Amino acid sequence: MNKAEMKQAVLAAKRHGGLSWSDIAEAAGLSPEFTCSACLGMNHLEERSATAVAELLGLSTDVADALQTFPDKSWVNTIPTDPLIYRWYEMVNVYGETIKELIHEEFGDGIMSAIDFTMKIDREEDPKGDRVHVTISGKFLPYKSW
Structure with missing residues (x-):
């Protein structure tokens, strides 16, 4: 299978x-x-x-x-067409460079791991309409000089 x-x-x-x-x-x-x-x-x-x-x-x-079985993490579409998933791409396009700048300012030159990583999704009740609360935590991995 x-x-x-x-x-x-x-x-x-x-x-x-x-x-x-x-x-x-x-x-x-x-x-x-x-x-x-x-x-x-x-x-x-x-x-x-x-x-x-x-x-x-x-x-x-x-x-x-x-x-x-270990997965093959590949995507059929470069940009998904599902509206919910597409909005994540939109957020990264709009705020990705900001996130990168702020991470580099705080931690230095490196990346956030998607391997040593956790995520939690919660519902946050709000009188103006419930909100999706996503917490993402990834280990910082500095680039090395050699």
């Missing part, structure tokens, strides 16, 4: 079972954000977590095996 087939099986079982990503993450013993990413094929799970997810969803060991 490849990652695309795994993704479709997981999404169908999640929908059929009426489960949330928090339910699935609890079985995996991981955060909802990371668990969802792995179930969508962009990360992998260790054996215990993969087995627990497949069992919770009533899916085969083929799904558990696919969840453990």
Whole structure:
């Protein structure tokens, strides 16, 4: 089973079972954000977590095996057309250089890791309309001279 087939099986079982990503993450013993990413094929799970997810969803060991396979992190579209994902690209285009300048000013020349990285998504109630609260934390990796 490849990652695309795994993704479709997981999404169908999640929908059929009426489960949330928090339910699935609890079985995996991981955060909802990371668990969802792995179930969508962009990360992998260790054996215990993969087995627990497949069992919770009533899916085969083929799904558990696919969840453990290292992903090929590639994108079909350079700029996605899904409105929610596109807005993230828009934010990076508008504020990316600002983020880079402020990180360099605070930390020096380097990058923020997307490997040593955490993310948390929360709902923030607001009388003017609920807000999406995203917290992203990545390790700073300085460029080295040699």
